Amino acid sequence: xxxxxxxxxxxxxxxxDYIIKKGNLPILFxxxxxxxxxxxxxxxxxxxxxxxxxxxxxxxxxxxNCMIKINDTGLDANRDNRDxxxxxxxxxxxxxxxxxxxxxxxxxxxxxxxIEFGTLxxxxxxxxxxxxxxxxxxxxxxxxxIHNDPFKGGAITxxxxxxxxxxxxxxxINGKYRDSNNLEELEKLIKSLENFIKQYKEYINR
Numbered sequence: 001x002x003x004x005x006x007x008x009x010x011x012x013x014x015x016x017d018y019i020i021k022k023g024n025l026p027i028l029f030x031x032x033x034x035x036x037x038x039x040x041x042x043x044x045x046x047x048x049x050x051x052x053x054x055x056x057x058x059x060x061x062x063x064x065n066c067m068i069k070i071n072d073t074g075l076d077a078n079r080d081n082r083d084x085x086x087x088x089x090x091x092x093x094x095x096x097x098x099x100x101x102x103x104x105x106x107x108x109x110x111x112x113x114x115i116e117f118g119t120l121x122x123x124x125x126x127x128x129x130x131x132x133x134x135x136x137x138x139x140x141x142x143x144x145x146i147h148n149d150p151f152k153g154g155a156i157t158x159x160x161x162x163x164x165x166x167x168x169x170x171x172x173i174n175g176k177y178r179d180s181n182n183l184e185e186l187e188k189l190i191k192s193l194e195n196f197i198k199q200y201k202e203y204i205n206r
Contacts, residue, residue, distance in 0.1 A: 003183045010053035017071045018085050020092060023063040025201060026099040029055040030067045030156060032085060033105060037072035045076055048106030050178040050186060055104060057190060062197045067092065078154035086159050093166060100129065100200065101168040103156050109175035114144040118153035118170035125167035133169065136196035140188050
């Protein structure tokens with residue numbers, strides 16, 4: 001069952017600070033906020049539940065790459081710093097000819113959106129890719145989608161944006177789609193990402 005599998009993936013533990021799982025498609029899902037962490041300024045960044053499980057599930061079933069931060073290193077990978085996660089991320093993208101990065105984040109349930117795309121005000125990804133991803137969500141009933149307000153994309157988006165021929169979209173996922181008591185909504189979200197991956201695969205194979 002989906003519920004059992006997604007919970008098993010969410011509960012997986014790893015010793016290293018981050019993990020990379022390879023796939024054959026030129027798509028990379030990142031999840032940098034899967035643990036509670038203390039930022040450089042001493043503030044607390046809470047974990048974003050199920051972002052790890054989403055990335056692992058998509059890698060397992062749909063052959064995408066994923067890179068997940070597992071343990072707190074004292075540096076938030078989505079802030080402007082020289083942390084190992086971003087350094088390794090850029091190396092992996094270059095070495096594996098990645099064409100699209102989807103950076104997974106979680107927002108509070110109180111946010112007035114289902115999904116937000118952060119693309120540095122539509123600079124970091126091709127318009128057709130953004131449109132296809134949005135349609136994949138709306139076709140599964142996830143329709144309250146906003147762009148670049150308030151989250152335009154963090155340091156990961158900015159770092160990858162500097163690479164030639166690589167698109168990146170930061171996705172903020174409302175907490176109602178990451179609720180352990182309502183995993184039907186999470187399944188709907190993953191189905192949307194599955195449909196997008198299939199469409200993207202067809203596009204690159206033309």
